[in-house]
Amino acid sequence: MNKDFWQNLKKPIIALAPMDGYTDSAFRQICKEVNPAIIVFTEFTSADGLSHGAKTLKEKIAFVPSEQPIIVQLFGKEPQKFVEAVKYCEAAGFAGIDINMGCPARKVIRSEHGLALRKDPETAFRIVEAVAKNTKLPVSVKTRLGWDGNLDLDSFAKGIENAGANLITIHARFFKEVRFGPIDYNPLYELKSKIKIPIIVNGGITSLTDGLEKIGNLDGLMIGRAALGNPWVFNLKPVTNFSEKIPVIKRHAAYMVKTKGAKAGILQMRKHLLDYVSAMPQAKNFRSQLARVNNLKEIDGVLAEIKTSLAAESA
Ligand SMILES: Cc1cc2nc3c(=O)[nH]c(=O)nc-3n(C[C@H](O)[C@H](O)[C@H](O)COP(=O)(O)O)c2cc1C
Numbered sequence: 001m002n003k004d005f006w007q008n009l010k011k012p013i014i015a016l017a018p019m020d021g022y023t024d025s026a027f028r029q030i031c032k033e034v035n036p037a038i039i040v041f042t043e044f045t046s047a048d049g050l051s052h053g054a055k056t057l058k059e060k061i062a063f064v065p066s067e068q069p070i071i072v073q074l075f076g077k078e079p080q081k082f083v084e085a086v087k088y089c090e091a092a093g094f095a096g097i098d099i100n101m102g103c104p105a106r107k108v109i110r111s112e113h114g115l116a117l118r119k120d121p122e123t124a125f126r127i128v129e130a131v132a133k134n135t136k137l138p139v140s141v142k143t144r145l146g147w148d149g150n151l152d153l154d155s156f157a158k159g160i161e162n163a164g165a166n167l168i169t170i171h172a173r174f175f176k177e178v179r180f181g182p183i184d185y186n187p188l189y190e191l192k193s194k195i196k197i198p199i200i201v202n203g204g205i206t207s208l209t210d211g212l213e214k215i216g217n218l219d220g221l222m223i224g225r226a227a228l229g230n231p232w233v234f235n236l237k238p239v240t241n242f243s244e245k246i247p248v249i250k251r252h253a254a255y256m257v258k259t260k261g262a263k264a265g266i267l268q269m270r271k272h273l274l275d276y277v278s279a280m281p282q283a284k285n286f287r288s289q290l291a292r293v294n295n296l297k298e299i300d301g302v303l304a305e306i307k308t309s310l311a312a313e314s315a
Contacts, residue, residue, distance in 0.1 A: 002136065002138070003136075003137075003138050003139075003166055004138075004166075005069070005095065005096060005137075005138040005166065006138055006140065006166050006167040006197070006198050006219075007166070007197075007198060009039075009198075010037070011198075011219050011220065012212065012215055012218075012219065012220050012221060013039060013198065013200055013219055013220025013221070014035065014037060014038045014039070014208070014211070014220065014221060014222075014223075014234065015038060015039040015040070015041065015169070015200060015220060015221070015222040015223070016031050016038055016039070016040045016041065016222070016223065016224075016227055016234070017041065017202060017222045017223060017224030017227075018041035018043055018044055018073045018098070018100075018142070019043065019225075019228070020043040020044055021043065021268075021271075022043070022228060022271075022272075023040070023041065023042070023043055024043065024060075024256075024259065024260075024268075025062060025063050025064060025067065025255070025259045026252055026255035026256040026258075026259050026260075026265075027252065027272070028040040028063070028067050028070070029064060029066060029255050030231045030248060030251065030255065031227060031234055032066060032067055033066075033231075033248070033251075034231045034232055034234045034235055034248075035234035035235060038234050039069060039070075039071065040067055040070050040071070041070070041071045041072075041073050041098055041142075042060070042061045042070065042071070042072045042073050043060065043061075043073070044073045044074070044075045044100045044103060044114075045057050045060055045061050045072065045073065045074055045075070046074070046075060046076060047074040047075065047076030047078070047081045047082045047084075047085040047086075048076050048078070048085075050074070050084075050085035050088055050089070051080075051081040051082075051084035051085045051088075053088070058088070058092075061089075061092070062259070063094075068095060069095030069096065070094060070095055071094065071095060071096040071097070071098045071140065072089045072092075072094040072096075072097060072098065073098040073099070073100055073142065074086075074089075074097065074098070074099060074100065075099070075100040075103065075108065075113045075114055076113055076127075077111070077112050077113055077116075077117065077123060077127070078127075079126050079127050079129075079130035079131070080130070082099070082127055082130060082131050083130050083134045086131055086134060086135045086137075087134075089137075090135055090136070090137060094137065095137065095138075096137050096138045096139070096140060096166075097131055097135060097137050097138070097139050097140070098139075098140045098141070098142055098169075099127060099128065099131065099139070099141045099142070100113070100114050100142055101114065101115060101117045101118060101124055101141050101142065101143040102114060102115050102143040102144045102171055104144075104175050104178055115143070115144060115147065115175055118143065118144070118146055118147050118152070118156065118175075119147055121152070121155075121156055124141075124156070124160065125159045125160060125162070125163040126163075128141060128160045128163035128164055128165050129164055131164075132163060132164025132165065132166075133164065138166040138167065139164060139165050139166055140165060140166060140167035140168065140169065141160050141165050141167075141168050141169070142168075142169040142170075142171070142202075143156070143168065143169070143170055144171045144172075144173055144174060144175065145170065145171075145172060145173060145174050145184065145187055146174055146175075147174065147175045148174055148175060148176060149174065151187055153170070153187050153191060154190075154191055154194055157191055157194070157195050157197075157199075158194065158195060161195050161196065161197050165197060166197055166198075167197055167198050167199075167200065168195070168197060168198075168199055169199075169200040169201075169202055169220075169222055170187075170188050170191075170199065170200070170201065170202060170203075172184055172185045172187070172188060172202070172203040172204070173203055179225075183203050183204045185201060185203075185214055185216065188201055188216075188218060189216045189217055189218065192217045192218060198218075198220065199218045199219055199220075200218065200219060200220035200221065200222050201214055201215055201216075201218050201220070201221050201222070202222035202223075202224065205221055205222070205223050205226060206226050206233075207226065207233055207238070208223075208233065208234060208235065208236050209236065211223060228272075228275045229274075229275025229276040229277070229278055229279070230275075230276075230279075231248065231252075232245075232248075242280065242306065242307060242310055245276065246303050246307065249272075249273070249276050249299075249303060250296075250299065250300060250303065252269070252272060253265075253266070253269045253272075253273075253296055254296060256268060256269045256272075257296060262295065266293060266294060266296070266299075269293075269299070270290065270291050270292075270293060273290040273291075273293065273299065273302075274287060274290055274291060277290065277306070282309070282310055282313060283306050283310075285309075286302055286305065286306050289302045289305075290302055
């Protein structure tokens with residue numbers, strides 16, 4: 001991989017957003033099976049922790065070859081910790097390094113990580129510069145419009161570009177809007193002519209068609225929540241038939257068990273199972289069963305029951 005990776009990538013870039021607790025290897029594999037052209041990111045991972053060689057974090061960002069090109073997302077505030085963490089990521093075979101400068105979670109902000117770096121752009125630029133200088137991999141930044149209504153997006157984007165960033169992804173909301181407040185893509189469209197690096201739009205995209213409309217003059221689109229329970233969002237043609245979804249859901253569960261072990265894999269699969277049926281009022285009666293499954297066999301059993309009940313309803 002080289003620094004031109006993002007520039008040379010076929011446009012529009014279509015990406016699965018990093019989502020802590022969700023976009024682990026199993027879910028990323030499933031999304032890539034739906035659309036092999038998408039780019040996937042790991043869940044955000046502490047640069048400090050990785051720099052100390054934390055085993056749990058190494059496991060957290062583990063991936064399989066079919067996920068390539070996969071980008072690892074790191075958060076932190078100390079340039080040197082990033083440099084050390086990036087050494088590990090390079091050796092592990094990642095295709096790129098993404099730096100989290102957008103997370104608004106209270107814990108993250110209190111530690112001056114994530115979006116807090118938008119209040120301290122000099123540190124943000126120093127991090128990007130240190131990472132860019134010390135890796136062969138492309139470096140990207142994921143951020144938001146800004147901290148509040150004072151739009152410093154242009155100067156921030158120029159700053160990270162000058163520091164060596166090769167791509168910027170922007171969730172088109174401010175800090176205080178967290179994930180549900182008003183969204184404004186216009187500052188992104190206006191930014192496009194002011195920087196050379198590609199720009200990915202993120203936030204509130206509900207389908208591929210919707211994203212291709214919102215992309216405007218930008219280079220790519222990133223989908224987060226709309227992919228939960230719906231990896232088919234990466235297809236132009238939605239999948240609505242539950243029978244068609246079942247083999248994919250089963251494979252997702254099997255990947256979970258394979259990557260996390262039988263106990264943790266199933267426990268963590270439960271929320272995905274609920275996501276898969278969340279838009280189906282007919283499956284309401286099965287939600288409590290899905291929330292309590294203990295193994296792959298039980299998952300198969302409840303999915304089969306849902307299928308039978310849907311067939312009976314439509315008969
Ligand atoms: C459960 C959850 C976890 C998230 N974790 C991360 C993360 O680890 N790193 C990150 O940059 N953004 C994270 N985000 C933000 C998403 O990447 C994305 O920017 C946001 O959800 C807006 O996109 P959407 O409207 O398509 O979901 C997370 C969002 C959700 C809902």
